[in-house]
Amino acid sequence: MNRPIRNIAVACLVLFLALIINANYVQFVEADSLNSKNGNRRVINEEFSRDRGAILVDGKSVAESVKSKDEYKFQRTYPDKDLYAPLTGYFSYIYGRSSVESTENDVLSGSDDRLFVNRVVDLVSNKQPKGGSVELTIDPLAQKAAAEGLKRLGGDTKGAVAAIDPRTGAVLAMVSQPSYDPNALASHDFDQVQQAWKELNADADQPLTNRSTVQTLPPGSTFKLITAAAALENGVVNDIDDKVKAGTTLKFPGYGYTLPNENGGNCGGNRITFERALNVSCNVAFGGLALDIGQEKLAAQAAKFGFGTDPIDGLASSPSRFTTPGTKLEPPQLGQTGIGQYDVAATPLQMAMVAAGIANDGDVMKPYVVDTVRAPNLRVLDKTQPERLSEAVSSSTAAKLREMMVSTVTSGTATSAQIPGVEVGAKTGTAQSTPDRPPYAWFVSYAKDGDKEVAVAVLVESSDTARDEIAGGRLAGPIAKSVMQAVLGK
């Protein structure tokens, strides 16, 4: 009976070898792909239990992990509640991550390749891996000024502010109202988290949406900056003193449509200077210029400012739209497009980029929110280098546009943004969508003072203010002004 027993022994050896080889396959070869599978709670738990790095604004934490006494060991907290929510995003056990919490997750959670040595050291010294920190480009004073400005318009006001440094593209303020408190989603009380999530998603005002980068709406008269740029670049108008056709209405023969001015005025004559046309935001003049420029060239100018591309990495964002691609605009539509109506839709960030490009001698810089990424020992892993997106206009065109924007502040529709002793240029906008809802109030501006520069776009979607009072200058202007003052320190 010994031979069969020996054979059985060999068979058992094969069985055990198969088990060991298979264990090697599952735990070594296949492990990475299993760890990255959806719904792997172990990996989620592990990340959730880690000493996650902080998100910093001017050296102060706006998102940090503090020790907790429950099984997850650390609780993510957002000391400023809803103020930085569009930037930090949330870090939730159930609903994952968003915004910078999501895009910089590798560094924050400590699993970034550049932190490999740290992880090995932690492993050897039997410490839990620690995450690195992320410093944002935000100016806390500007951020607060923007948020308070929108809040001052009333709790039901929907709106957004985007401010960037024209020379670098660094985002200085980014506010969306209504916002949300990420603490409610980061809580370890999952029932409450689910409740909060349900409420946030059921809210018709979409507090989870970052309006400043995602919400595209008709930019109204602020789009006239792009029309003006295209007119100068393409030689339709050569100087700001050139006369352009104005008057009460712009007629489109054969279409039975006329484009009026806001409040039915005549812009001060049948022929006015280009500068004055921008100062008083003359619809007839810019509608006519759009026709002279032509759809193709106007679209190209918009694209050079960033229309049609995702403006920013690391945050949810939508490209702004000149018109639905492939559409041939009829003259009345092109005329409306020239004044920021019809199918044009832009995000506040995009309009801030327009002002920034003009302020920066025509060069549009790519916006970014992450300034520095640091290892847990504060060694700098990465610092964002400013990157030029495009040369939107020549520097001489930019200078002319600045001159017109400045005179719009000193003696036009944007006087609400005046800051004594500072070069401020601006353009207002009031865009109609449908007659049954209030128009959108826009304000796009830049300011320069010494070595400080800022470009701001403010959008107020709807507010408690009565309808006839709505105008970009009056509603949105003071907010832009306070943001610029915060950045300039005035």
Add this chain to the structure above:
Amino acid sequence: MTTPVWVPRKRRGAELFLTFLAVFIGVAAYASVGLGAEGRIPADTYKLGGALIVVAIATHLIVRRVAPYADPVLLPLVIALNGLGLAMIYRLDIGRQQINPDRAAFANSQLVWTAVGIAAFAGILVAVRDHRRLQTLTYTFGAAAIGLLILPLIPGVGQTINGARIWVVLLGFSFQPGEAAKVCLAIFFAGYLVVKRDALALAGRRILGIDLPRGRDLGPILACWLISVGILVFQRDLGSSLLFFGLFVVMLYVATERPGWIVVGGLLFGAGAYFGYAAFGHVRVRFDAWLDPFGDPDRNGQVINGLFGLAHGGLLGQGLGQGSPQLTPFSFSDFIAASMGEELGLTGLMAILVIYGLIVERGLRIALTCRDAFGKLLAAGLAFSFALQVFVVVGGVTRLIPLTGLTTPFMAQGGSSVVMNWAIIGLLLRISDQTRRPAPEISSLDSNDETQVVRMS
């Protein structure tokens, strides 16, 4: 073929040393669970360690007294596995109660069952002074096996837990008689085959190149097999069905030395598996979960969670008390191998598999060196069933083969499993004591001598 010549040495000192090592592994695992899960060594570690050492020494002394020539490695191997299993069950109690404080804790009852198991082990060594006496009870054990297998089907006694009707509740205790039936069947097969193996191997007709035995020789065994497999089909216990069938085929092969039985068994198994797949929904579910677990993540959550746990453990493991094995359903019983893999890593899981492999190797070595046919068959059967059980359950958990419900010997929570596995080790030690003991005069009286002479000429 030459049989190895054994110099009769007791090696009890080596056993004592290895036993201390094994106890140390268990106690260290327990302390490390406390450190990992709660940040401190459990206060009763010293008490538990002391108690374990006392029990281990007592067990060792019993072996020294009643089975002085027994294999010195088996006992320490089993103590190490049992200790690791207890530590893991304690660790899972902590983890599972973190999720829900109302969940039952199993560590204490498992400790009690381990004590019962060691008592059963000692009892067998003391009561069965010569394993060949069991041969006289061949049919008693056959009848007992059938009785034990039928028990769960009796209304009022049997209970269906998690879809399998393999539980018996008596006087408030629930247990799985299948484990005991396995041992009884092994004894029955061994006793029966010893008597009938010549008839099975030599008498009969040759059809299509396969020697078919006479019906009257085969009848009782086939009947027993049909009854056991039939009962298991009704009880929906795939794993035990496979285990009993494998045990039966391999013992037949060892007894008759005819590889044809393996072929026949393989064909029968293939047919049975196909029938099971076609006829039973739960078999199909298991099979599909094996082929593509992520095709239906909700239904295959347990398999997927087990794999996630193993992957999470990686090469070195999360460390005892620091992983999340409690997320896997039945992490403390069916999936305890995955829990081990998660917290001890590939390294730890391979070490555990090697320990199992060593137990099987020692068992087969006992079979190889045993001087009587009954002991040979019994030891081979027990060792192989142990190997097959480990293969089926660990292979199922690690997705080498479809998952079937079997307990992981000595580690999985469950009283009947622990007790019966200790009993198996008791039997193996008893046979090995007989084998290694210098007592040649016994073999001259052995009734098997004649057949062996015939075979070897």
